[in-house]
Amino acid sequence: MIEMRDVGFGYHGGAELLSNMTLSLQPGMFHFLTGPSGSGKTTLLRLCYADLLPTTGQMTAFGDDVGQLSRDAIADLRLRVGVVHQDTQFLDHLPVAENVALPLTVSGQPVDMEALRDLLGWVGLSQHARAMPPSLSGGERQRAALARAVIMSPDLVLADEPTGNLDWDMSMRLMQLLIELNKSGKTVLVATHDLNLIRATKAQVAARVLRIAGGTLHLAGADL
Numbered sequence: 001m002i003e004m005r006d007v008g009f010g011y012h013g014g015a016e017l018l019s020n021m022t023l024s025l026q027p028g029m030f031h032f033l034t035g036p037s038g039s040g041k042t043t044l045l046r047l048c049y050a051d052l053l054p055t056t057g058q059m060t061a062f063g064d065d066v067g068q069l070s071r072d073a074i075a076d077l078r079l080r081v082g083v084v085h086q087d088t089q090f091l092d093h094l095p096v097a098e099n100v101a102l103p104l105t106v107s108g109q110p111v112d113m114e115a116l117r118d119l120l121g122w123v124g125l126s127q128h129a130r131a132m133p134p135s136l137s138g139g140e141r142q143r144a145a146l147a148r149a150v151i152m153s154p155d156l157v158l159a160d161e162p163t164g165n166l167d168w169d170m171s172m173r174l175m176q177l178l179i180e181l182n183k184s185g186k187t188v189l190v191a192t193h194d195l196n197l198i199r200a201t202k203a204q205v206a207a208r209v210l211r212i213a214g215g216t217l218h219l220a221g222a223d224l
């Protein structure tokens with residue numbers, strides 16, 4: 001699905017922040033990406049949806065060499081990847097339901113209101129459909145962001161520290177949704193530095209743990 005071979009990346013053509021990364025995101029698998037703050041987790045996620053392109057090495061996404069993709073092909077690729085960003089970025093003057101539906105409206109697709117209601121119900125936000133984003137709690141914002149990330153039915157869901165500001169119960173509630181998505185067949189990659197969260201999730205779903213250390217990617221041991 002996403003394959004990297006000896007990929008390196010440096011911002012603005014500078015020294016490599018990440019080097020010699022070999023990665024294979026397996027279809028239908030749950031993955032964690034861990035590593036200290038500033039190690040490059042967000043950068044690696046951005047490479048996965050071709051928001052950044054490798055400086056060195058080879059990378060394919062859904063079978064295509066990302067270095068060879070046209071702008072239109074990159075746009076198509078991004079439709080197959082749903083991203084929950086670290087900073088949830090809503091349009092504060094639009095209600096939650098319209099924010100969640102935004103990927104459809106900006107790409108000129110009709111909004112199936114029943115499907116939208118179902119999606120809001122799934123993330124537990126039925127009562128907040130008409131609310132404005134600033135009135136949501138942290139957990140509600142993250143669940144709205146997850147709904148928005150999956151409204152286009154992506155094959156791959158990337159979540160960048162989705163539980164960063166949430167208490168344990170809210171974190172697990174969000175993880176439960178990601179586990180459900182994975183069980184429905186989606187490939188999931190969650191960046192987090194919270195090892196307890198990884199352990200609690202691994203008790204429920206088989207997950208691969210990737211770790212960034214020393215500027216490259218490792219497969220973490222089974223002890224995690």
Ligand SMILES: Nc1ncnc2c1ncn2[C@@H]1O[C@H](COP(=O)(O)OP(=O)(O)OP(=O)(O)O)[C@@H](O)[C@H]1O
Pocket residue numbers: 011017035036037038039040041042043044193
């Ligand atoms: N747009 C950018 N331009 C230049 N440097 C950047 C840019 N974005 C991130 N960096 C740098 O790259 C390094 C890795 O950042 P990144 O956000 O990928 O790490 P992270 O592991 O996600 O960190 P955190 O857990 O704190 O979110 C940091 O030193 C950061 O300052």
